[in-house]
Amino acid sequence: MADVVSFNIVSASYVGTAVNASQYPESDLTEIAFIGRSNVGKSSLINSLCRRHGLARTSGTPGKTQTINFFKLSGKLPDESRLDFMLVDLPGYGYAKRAQTARATWSKFIEEYWLKSTKLRLVCQLIDVRHPPMESDIKVYQWLLEHGLTVQVVATKGDKITKGRVQQHVQAISKGINMPLLAPDDRIITYSTVSGAGRDELLDVIRNILLK
Structure with missing residues (x-):
């Protein structure tokens, strides 16, 4: 993996x-979206990434969050310059107890954002x-690729x-989602909200996107 900047x-x-x-929200800022299965640890990861406890609310009820939440972030480079961007927290998918009609609404709701956000x-x-990708993980990953979106897979709960x-x-995740051969396994970032492992690597990916 390249040196972390x-x-x-x-x-x-x-x-x-x-x-x-x-x-x-009306904004010209670049958007970086986060999504995953319900209870994957998304809110905890966002709080860890921002080092802001409670920025994204964590819930003991999987599938509870049903809205798109926008956060403005500012990152500092070594030369003290700043890069601002919008972090977009998307609702979790794949919660088994959610009714089929609710899942269909979620799908339409999220696809609208993915397809309409410029x-x-x-x-x-x-x-x-800890687990091989589930069917919903695979479907979401393949849908994103098919629609030309850039995806960074993050393996949560690394601790x-x-x-x-x-x-x-x-490697099981890479194989399970059928990651393209041009995207080697080391492109999957393993993240621990306990130790902070993977945080610098993920911030480096975001930085490179913002500087393009």
């Missing part, structure tokens, strides 16, 4: 919540490193397995 979040603030395109440059798809088993689990 210093880039750190220095401010993060809530901007707004949307349930349809008319409610998206500022979206990266989707970070979170997958629990829940031993270091010696991480690469084996990462």
